[in-house]
Amino acid sequence: MPELRVGERRWSVAPGSNLLDALNSNGEAVPYSCRAGSCHACLVQCLQGQPSDTRPDALSPEQRQQGWRLACQCQVVEDLQVHTFDPQHDGRPAEVSAIDWLSAHVLRLRLVPQRPLRYSAGQHLVLWAGQVARPYSLASLPQEDRFLEFHIDCRQPGAFSDAARLLQIGDSIRLGELRGGALHYDADWHERPLWLLAAGTGLGPLFGILREALLQDHQGSIRVIHLAHDPSEHYLAKPLQAMAATRANLSIELWTPADLPTTLAQLRLISRQTQALLCGGPDSVDAFARRLYLAGLPRNQLLADAFLPRG
Template structure:
């Protein structure tokens, strides 16, 4: 049986054991969210030995050369010593600048990093509140905003959302790895119809993408659709309406869960050149994608990010 070591601790594990489970089940708390190799919350650094890795493409060559691996995607096959990600020493420091409630359940968190962070609209970042970590999509723009903005869905209790509720202005917070995600804006899309379909706080990153498109003076028609549980869930209604009032090529639609089946049935493509960016829960992304494909949208013209519920 291989031996697993973390700091001064060591124990035997069954060959082929999932590394994330082997750590968490033996008292070494490693955060995770998606268990699919996307969120990167479960980064660990291999000091001696290497695990079998089912997602070698998930990290950069530089990260892999330094021994970093995603614990959820690794199996222990030999003696292994790992260093778990320590937000104090491995994370980048930031400070809470603002905390605002956008409606009853969405907490807008704005952070000021100690050093400027290079990122693009649609990317996501792992946030650490104490020793609880979760990946969240950025709703801000580096060219326009001096802060990093995140929209946290706090409808349900969860370790990170509960910790976020207790944050105060000036509190320190740590930033983990920045990830690309599927959502972005390409200036080459300048004249093509652009549809942005979001459910819940999936609107956050698409709001950033929208602002990026407008910053590039996108000429094609832009259609924003926001799906919320009920009418009170359209937490960015006023900012979106203000943008639509300034841009003739921008339209905004607000759907509720009860209206979804009928609204989807009426969804029609105006142009086969349409590009669709979709973000939200697995069920909502699947529902949007299925209808778009039935309407004739080519699969390579849909970009989607799925939010997994683990607060």
């Protein structure tokens, strides 16, 4: 049977064992979120030996050359020595600069990294609170904000959201991997209609992308739709409406599940040049996407980022 080694510890595992399970079941607390190769919270570095990897394309060539792998996507097929991601050693330090509630269930966390972080609106960043990690989309805009902003959905219990509730200004937190994600603003869309459809805290990254579009003086119409559990959870309604009051080409629509069947059925494209960006839970993103395709939106003009539940 192949042997798995972490530091001075070593033990035997069954051939073909999932690497994440083999580590966690033997006392190595490797965090994970999606188990689908998307969140990148379960990064480990292979020092000797190679696992069988079902998602070699999930990491950059540079990361793979350095031995980094996603434990959830690997099987142990030979003796393997790994280094688990240590946020104190491998992570980048940051400090909590602000923490407040935007609604009863949405916590806004603002961090100031010790060293400036180069990022774009729509990207994801893995956050570490102690030994608890989870990826979150950035809601800030690097050209205008000196902090990194995240909108954390605390409706359901979760290891990171529970830890985030206890954070105070001045507390330290560690930053893990920065990822591209599917969402971004492209200057080539300057004249085209832009639709931003968000569910829940999927509004966070789209808020950053909206600000990017306005900063670049987007000339096409911009339609923002936010689907929330109830009216009280339209947590950015006031700043969005304030933006719309000064931009004739910007419209804001606030939806709830009770509205969804009717409002979705009424979605009509004003142009086949429309560019649509979707973000939120998988069910909401799928519902938005299906309706847009039925309305005639070309598939290559839709970008979607679905927040995967913890696997």
